[in-house]
Amino acid sequence: MIVTVTPNPALDLTWHVAQITPGASHRVDTGVARAGGKGLNVARVAHAQGGDVIAVTTAGGATGAEFAAELAASGVPHVLVPVAAATRRSIALVDEALGDTTIVNERGVTPTADEWQALMDATAIAVRTAGVVVISGSLPPGAPDDLLARFIRLGREAGATVIVDTSGPALLQAAEAGASVLKPNQTELIEATGIDDPIAGARELLHRGAGLVLLSRGADGMLAITADGLVQAAPPAALAGNPTGAGDAAVAACAVLMDAGIYDPVRIIRRATAWSAAAVLMPLAGEIHPSWTDLEHDITTSDPKESS
Incomplete structure (x- = not known):
């Protein structure tokens, strides 16, 4: 069983634009609204690929009602904790001419102390039968400093493998709390550790208590770093499209x-x-x-030198 926890969910709004011109007005076809946030994306991918999943998160306000309705329609098993504040929105504008995506994320509103406790209680029940717990995404401004460590502790006490995908100081906190796996990208790793070399930065997370670091490097693939060594993987070619959920799909694969x-x-x-x-x-x-099976077949792996 995989339990995903999303402390700061979002109603994801996506529009495809023929070409984005700064300062101009654009007409587009009707966009798509989906229940999102990194943990929900992980749950969707894992569920679609046959994984046994429960997604735990919050929902509130008018956007939360739309969020809840879409999630129910998706078929992904879930537990929603009601909160007073409206669920935040995340806007993705896909530029079809350039093949890239511009994203605007609302920061979100932190739940009350009682609402955080309700989310913690719901998570504690869900993780009792979990083999893997995934904690993904940002924390809203004003979230308790020990929140992430508390979620990680719930997973560890249940005997589960705990995977964390977050950024900023929370990344260091997750390592110190003993997360089994951390999945930063290069920018997040540098910002969190202050170390420019990605391998050295990953080793700092290992030193602080993480077991495995999966480092996303965009079109250059990924690095897997453990105390025993490192492995580099690269796709056969650069792919154009919407990279919004690429990191979440990687977390789903690991989970x-x-x-x-x-x-x-x-x-x-x-x-x-x-x-x-x-x-x-x-x-x-x-x-x-x-086509992911074909992509996996064509992926090359290597053991880069420590100095690379």
Whole structure:
């Protein structure tokens, strides 16, 4: 069982634009609204690929009602904790001419102390039968300093593998709390550690208590770094599309394999890189292209030198 926890969910709004011109007015077809946030994207991908998943998150206000309705229609098993503040929105503008995406994320409003406790209680119940707990996404401004560590502790006390995908100081806190896996990208890693070299930055997270660091490097693929070594994986070619959910797909791959008892970093990074690349080919976050098996077959892995 995989339990995903999304402390700061969003109603994801996506529009495809023929070409974005700054300062200009654009006409587009009707956009798509989906229940999102990184943990929800992970849950969607894992569920679609046959994973046993429960998504735990919050919902509030008018956007929360739309969020809840879409999530119910998706078929992804979930537990929603009601909160007073409206669920935030995330806006993605996909420029079809350039093949890239501009994203505007609302920061979100932090729940009350009682609402945080309700989310913690719901998580504690869900993780009792979990093999893997995934905690993904940002924390809203004003969230308790120990919030992430408390979620990680719930997972660890249940005997689960805990995967965390976050950024900023929370990334260091997750390492110190003993997260089994951390999945930053290069920018997040540098910002959190202050170390420019990605391998040295990943080793700092290991030193602080993490077990495995999966480092996203965009079109250059991924690195898997453990105390015993590192593996590099690269897709066969650069792919144009919507990269919004690529990192979430990588986390889903890791979660599904670990829930099946597979912990080999080489197998994990190959699958994570393939699912990440396959996510870029899809118009919306939370989906991967069925060609992922071909992509995985063509992925190359290597052992880069420490000095690279």
